[in-house]
Amino acid sequence: MQMHHDAYSSGFSYFSNAPYLCRKDGIVLHCPQVKESPSLWENPYSATTSWKPCAERHDGAISDLPPENETNGYIFIHAEGGLNQQRIAICNAVAVAKIMNATLILPVLKQDQIWKDQTKFEDIFDVDHFIDYLKDDVHIVRDIPEWFTDKSELFTSIRRTVKNIPKYAPSQFYIDNVLPRIKEKKIMALKPFVDRLGYDNVPPEINRLRCRVNYHALKFLPEIEQMADQLASRMRNRTGSSNPYMALHLRFEKGMVGLSFCDFVGTREEKVRMAEYRKKEWPRRYKNGSHLWQLALQKRKEGRCPLEPGEVAVILRAMGYPKETQIYVASGQVYGGHNRMAPLRNMFPNLVTKEELATKEELDGFRKHVTSLAALDFLVCLKSDVFVMTHGGNFAKLIIGARRYIGHRLKSIKPDKGLMSKSFGDPYMGWASFVEDVVVTHQTRTGLPEATFPNYDLWENPLTPCMCRA
Numbered sequence: 001m002q003m004h005h006d007a008y009s010s011g012f013s014y015f016s017n018a019p020y021l022c023r024k025d026g027i028v029l030h031c032p033q034v035k036e037s038p039s040l041w042e043n044p045y046s047a048t049t050s051w052k053p054c055a056e057r058h059d060g061a062i063s064d065l066p067p068e069n070e071t072n073g074y075i076f077i078h079a080e081g082g083l084n085q086q087r088i089a090i091c092n093a094v095a096v097a098k099i100m101n102a103t104l105i106l107p108v109l110k111q112d113q114i115w116k117d118q119t120k121f122e123d124i125f126d127v128d129h130f131i132d133y134l135k136d137d138v139h140i141v142r143d144i145p146e147w148f149t150d151k152s153e154l155f156t157s158i159r160r161t162v163k164n165i166p167k168y169a170p171s172q173f174y175i176d177n178v179l180p181r182i183k184e185k186k187i188m189a190l191k192p193f194v195d196r197l198g199y200d201n202v203p204p205e206i207n208r209l210r211c212r213v214n215y216h217a218l219k220f221l222p223e224i225e226q227m228a229d230q231l232a233s234r235m236r237n238r239t240g241s242s243n244p245y246m247a248l249h250l251r252f253e254k255g256m257v258g259l260s261f262c263d264f265v266g267t268r269e270e271k272v273r274m275a276e277y278r279k280k281e282w283p284r285r286y287k288n289g290s291h292l293w294q295l296a297l298q299k300r301k302e303g304r305c306p307l308e309p310g311e312v313a314v315i316l317r318a319m320g321y322p323k324e325t326q327i328y329v330a331s332g333q334v335y336g337g338h339n340r341m342a343p344l345r346n347m348f349p350n351l352v353t354k355e356e357l358a359t360k361e362e363l364d365g366f367r368k369h370v371t372s373l374a375a376l377d378f379l380v381c382l383k384s385d386v387f388v389m390t391h392g393g394n395f396a397k398l399i400i401g402a403r404r405y406i407g408h409r410l411k412s413i414k415p416d417k418g419l420m421s422k423s424f425g426d427p428y429m430g431w432a433s434f435v436e437d438v439v440v441t442h443q444t445r446t447g448l449p450e451a452t453f454p455n456y457d458l459w460e461n462p463l464t465p466c467m468c469r470a
Contacts, residue, residue, distance in 0.1 A: 028342070033322075050469055051467045052467060063136035065137070080193070082395075083375060093193065106121055162188055167195050170202060239326075245326040246386040248327050248388045251389075251393060261296060262296050262299050307420070318434055319438055325348055382403065401460045412446065
């Protein structure tokens with residue numbers, strides 16, 4: 001991939017010796033201090049919005065469920081991907097069962113090619129609570145019924161599998177196309193099953209049911225909850241006195257960087273290796289690589305590139321977070337390793353991962369299921385005083401949605417990456433103007449409930465169907 005050196009260096013001037021932002025000394029970044037604002041640790045406007053969660057099922061609500069033997073048949077799904085993608089699939093499966101008045105067989109968590117993880121539903125979630133909590137909404141059974149003898153056929157038989165369900169299908173699609181086959185065959189597998197149900201083309205009570213599953217029925221096992229509580233309390237007491245802590249979801253793994261097709265600061269060898277990796281993994285998108293440079297600049301302008309650890313450091317400093325800030329980092333292997341993390345670690349030395357907070361013995365119990373390690377990260381981020389995401393994805397989306405749902409007094413920062421790339425690339429912007437830009441832009445990006453709009457994402461913003469005025 002051809003590098004145009006001038007464009008390259010001006011695009012990332014906070015790393016050069018441009019005097020206006022931060023000075024780079026070896027792998028250490030020096031940024032001017034910023035006055036600490038009183039609203040660093042709370043959501044400044046949360047008191048002005050009076051929304052409360054209301055997807056919970058109330059005692060005494062009448063159940064309109066027919067007896068299990070009178071439902072229209074059984075549906076079965078494989079929940080694929082990482083923990084959070086699986087979580088969304090489970091919520092959708094319950095909703096689809098409700099739409100068709102079918103009985104749901106407890107979803108199987110499918111081993112993912114990337115995660116290489118053999119985890120069952122009951123290794124992560126409390127099954128009894130899940131089934132019991134939803135008993136007035138949907139019939140859920142733990143296993144394929146006894147009378148159905150050829151269980152292996154369920155995964156392989158074309159006759160028993162509904163395929164080609166469109167992405168974000170409306171509920172009517174299921175009633176017209178899937179229900180007749182369930183009635184005929186009595187038991188059907190649906191695949192693929194991620195994002196196969198829309199948001200604004202299903203009845204509001206179905207969306208409310210998905211929130212009920214996500215926020216109330218899906219509980220992690222008690223040992224996962226307890227370990228996460230311990231980690232959160234260690235974060236708050238690391239200095240002997242009580243501190244708030246920030247959780248940072250850093251999306252900067254090799255796969256993420258590769259897939260983004262963005263360009264990042266790095267050595268020539270690193271760039272050559274990344275080009276080879278992309279060519280191997282995504283040959284159709286890579287072609288011969290010559291068009292990618294222009295594309296990378298365009299994506300950065302539009303704010304579609306993951307933030308680098310160094311960029312995150314500069315933004316947090318501009319917001320006023322001091323060197324002492326306690327930061328919990330949830331991330332995979334950071335691409336570029338120690339050197340890439342150095343600017344962030346130097347500016348915020350109190351930065352830790354779960355591996356540094358807990359002993360090896362404590363985490364060993366969770367290691368046999370990668371998913372339960374992801375669940376620990378999820379909960380520690382959920383409980384943090386401030387949550388910062390650096391790039392999209394189901395993990396960040398679900399955390400921001402849950403923090404909105406449980407009260408939005410907790411701040412969730414979603415950086416405006418388009419504006420940041422413009423500021424980082426402006427050779428005439430001084431530190432004071434940069435700070436003002438960062439502060440003003442992010443005043444409204446703190447995770448308050450927002451009115452929903454067509455094609456909105458229920459998981460990130462559960463406001464309209466799932467919350468009501470207090």
